[in-house]
Amino acid sequence: MQTTLGRTLHALGLTLVILFTMFPFYWMVTSSLKDQSDLLASPPVWLFVPTLEHYGEIFADQKVVNAVINSLIVSVSTTALAVLLGAPAAYALARFEFRGKQDLWFWFISNRMISPIVLALPVYLLALQVKLLDTHLVLILIYLTFNLPIVVWICTDQFRSIPKELEQAARLDGANQWIIFRKIYVPLGIPGIAVSAIFSFIFSWNELLYALVLTRRTVQTAPVIATSFMSGYELPWGKIMATGTVIVLPVIIFALLVSKHMVRGLTMGATK
Amino acid sequence: MSFLRLDNVVKRYGDHKVINGVSFGAEKGEFVVFVGPSGCGKSTLLRMIAGLEDITEGDVSIDGAVVTNVEPAARQVAMVFQSYALYPHMSVFENMAFGLRMVKTPQPEIERRVKEAARILQIEPLLERKPRQLSGGQRQRVAIGRAIVRNPKLFLFDEPLSNLDAELRTQMRVEIARLHRDIGATMVYVTHDQIEAMTLADRIVVLRAGLVEQVGAPTELYDNPANTFVAGFIGSPKMNFLTGTVTAAETGRVMVANANFVGGSLVIRPRRGGVPKVGDMVIVGLRPEHLDLASPTPALQLRTDFAENLGGATQIYTQPKDGEMITIVAQGRPKITPGETLTVGVAPEYVYLFDERGVAV
Structure with a gap:
């Protein structure tokens, strides 16, 4: 009896949490499929005839298509660079002893302690002076400074969990440092690398503040475009929601693709 | 090389x-x-x-x-x-x-x-x-x-x-x-x-x-x-050690006193030919498997504490009058009652002698 009641309450609680977290997403997707009169109806309508009108509108808008492409360029480049640079750094932090290691470790994460808005103006002025405003590169560079620490932290932890004997065995087998990293640490660190890549991609994809400050026309990213609809006296909810849905899709696809690598127990069988 | x-x-x-x-x-x-x-x-x-x-x-x-x-x-x-x-x-x-x-x-x-x-x-x-x-x-x-x-x-x-x-x-x-x-x-x-x-x-x-x-x-x-x-x-169970005092010594013959020896002392032939001085503290080593319950010339008297029957052999744990427990490995299943006093023999060639610092003599 007790367990049945417990299970029921458990399920109920979980359902509430899921409803609470999923509802905004549900509302966004359904709103993007409503026509203007359904959108503004009060009380809100739950049953309606879906329309793809807003999607047609945004895909006809070259600005939106360009923004999605810009976002893709920036996010993919940032994520690739963050992993390419972060994973070797994490390996060094996990396995080598060198002077200032602990300080470096702390310093890596310290830039995440500062509120992004504090740095926005200095970064803007810097970008202005080196003539990087409104380029993909400036966004990639600034996102890297935010994403590298995350990649380094997650991967360091992951690499530390790999038994040291594996590296020693490989050294005796004649593998050099680079081969050990590539053949032992990367394959076994894939879960950590995958998680950090997802974080990195989501951050770069959704980032609004710096994208707003550092871009003008040419490299506006998707979140910038979505908010740009909210101007003047007009609030084209359908268009905003459709853009929002389109923005969320790549993240979900990327996360689904990568998440199959997020498995535990890769090092099972190595020792004992 | x-x-x-x-x-x-x-x-x-x-x-x-x-x-x-x-x-x-x-x-x-x-x-x-x-x-x-x-x-x-x-x-x-x-x-x-x-x-x-x-x-x-x-x-x-x-x-x-x-x-x-x-x-x-x-x-x-x-x-x-x-x-x-x-x-x-x-x-x-x-x-x-x-x-x-x-x-x-x-x-x-x-x-x-x-x-x-x-x-x-x-x-x-x-x-x-x-x-x-x-x-x-x-x-x-x-x-x-x-x-x-x-x-x-x-x-x-x-x-x-x-x-x-x-x-x-x-x-x-x-x-x-x-x-x-x-x-x-x-x-x-x-x-x-x-x-x-x-x-x-x-x-x-x-x-x-x-x-x-x-x-x-x-x-x-x-x-x-x-x-x-x-x-x-080296050896299992490990060697037993008893501390004693040298009462007489000449080349190839050392007499060591310890309360557990029959008659209070035992004559030992040092395996490495050393001659300790009279009055020196020495350590006598005896392997459990060398202690013989049926020996015609008993060397030690020990009080049984308990015995473990391993099937083919029996391990007997005894408590000497001073020092650590002494283990005996006996073949077969001798009948042992706890508290009983055993007289145990050992062949002279199986007695080890060490000086106070533990170095073999």
């Missing part, structure tokens, strides 16, 4: 000396076992030979070449780790082939050597499996196979059997001995288990606190331990 030579090797971590100047040589084809209690530095010493630990002072040479500052791979040694250290994401075949691939061995040669090693170790059906699909004993075989395929100058084993259960340990012990016989390679084996040391070794190196206590063939260490540490470490 020895095939493997350690020349006054020292390992220091900061101010802490782990290896305290070890010199030792092993001949080609010899099976050498480093044995000692945990923390004695035996694994560190092995890792220094492998090149996984830096050598603070001294030199290591293999096959006539000093390798003190040579990279592990270039030393042409193979090591079997206590934890096996198999590459978990690679198949058994790839685990064994990894070292060969590193030196760009042609694929047909890799296949030939891996298959050959798999045949020797009877793991041929497992070649496509991942380490996680193997049992402990199978993993251990793969780890050994990984060492064999590289055809190294020197095999190093770091407590390879300590993760296995008792039955499998015995089985693998025999297989390692057979492997040594078949391939005839030089092997250095680290263990804290004196039975493994006794059964596998051509020569045993007994280590304590980073120092070599004694080097010798298993029987030599058993028959002629250099000190109480080696005497207590």
Whole structure:
């Protein structure tokens, strides 16, 4: 009896949490499929005839298509660079002893302690002076400074969990440092690398503040475009929601693709 | 010159000396076992030979070449780790082939050597499996196979059997001995288990606190331990010790007084020919298996505490009037009642004598 009641309450609680977290997403997707009169109806309508009108509108808008492409360029480049640079750094932090290691470790994460808005103006002025405003590169560079620490932290932890004997065995087998990293640490660190890549991609994809400050026309990213609809006296909810849905899709696809690598127990069988 | 030579090797971590100047040589084809209690530095010493630990002072040479500052791979040694250290994401075949691939061995040669090693170790059906699909004993075989395929100058084993259960340990012990016989390679084996040391070794190196206590063939260490540490470490159950005072001494004949001896004293023939001074404190060593309940010439009187019946033999624990418990191993199942006083004999050639510091005399 007790367990049945417990299970029921458990399920109920979980359902509430899921409803609470999923509802905004549900509302966004359904709103993007409503026509203007359904959108503004009060009380809100739950049953309606879906329309793809807003999607047609945004895909006809070259600005939106360009923004999605810009976002893709920036996010993919940032994520690739963050992993390419972060994973070797994490390996060094996990396995080598060198002077200032602990300080470096702390310093890596310290830039995440500062509120992004504090740095926005200095970064803007810097970008202005080196003539990087409104380029993909400036966004990639600034996102890297935010994403590298995350990649380094997650991967360091992951690499530390790999038994040291594996590296020693490989050294005796004649593998050099680079081969050990590539053949032992990367394959076994894939879960950590995958998680950090997802974080990195989501951050770069959704980032609004710096994208707003550092871009003008040419490299506006998707979140910038979505908010740009909210101007003047007009609030084209359908268009905003459709853009929002389109923005969320790549993240979900990327996360689904990568998440199959997020498995535990890769090092099972190595020792004992 | 020895095939493997350690020349006054020292390992220091900061101010802490782990290896305290070890010199030792092993001949080609010899099976050498480093044995000692945990923390004695035996694994560190092995890792220094492998090149996984830096050598603070001294030199290591293999096959006539000093390798003190040579990279592990270039030393042409193979090591079997206590934890096996198999590459978990690679198949058994790839685990064994990894070292060969590193030196760009042609694929047909890799296949030939891996298959050959798999045949020797009877793991041929497992070649496509991942380490996680193997049992402990199978993993251990793969780890050994990984060492064999590289055809190294020197095999190093770091407590390879300590993760296995008792039955499998015995089985693998025999297989390692057979492997040594078949391939005839030089092997250095680290263990804290004196039975493994006794059964596998051509020569045993007994280590304590980073120092070599004694080097010798298993029987030599058993028959002629250099000190109480080696005497207590080699042999199972461990040697019994009684402290006594010398009451009379001449060459080849020392009389030692102790309340547990029949008549209060025992005449001992020192095995190393030493002559202690009258009044000196000495330690008398007696192996449990040498104490004889049926001896016509009793030497000790001991009060029984309890007895363990092992089937073929019985271990009797007795409490002497002073000092630690004394163990007796008796064949068969003698009838023992707790509290009973036993008179026990021992052949004169089986009595060991050590001076106050524990050095054999």
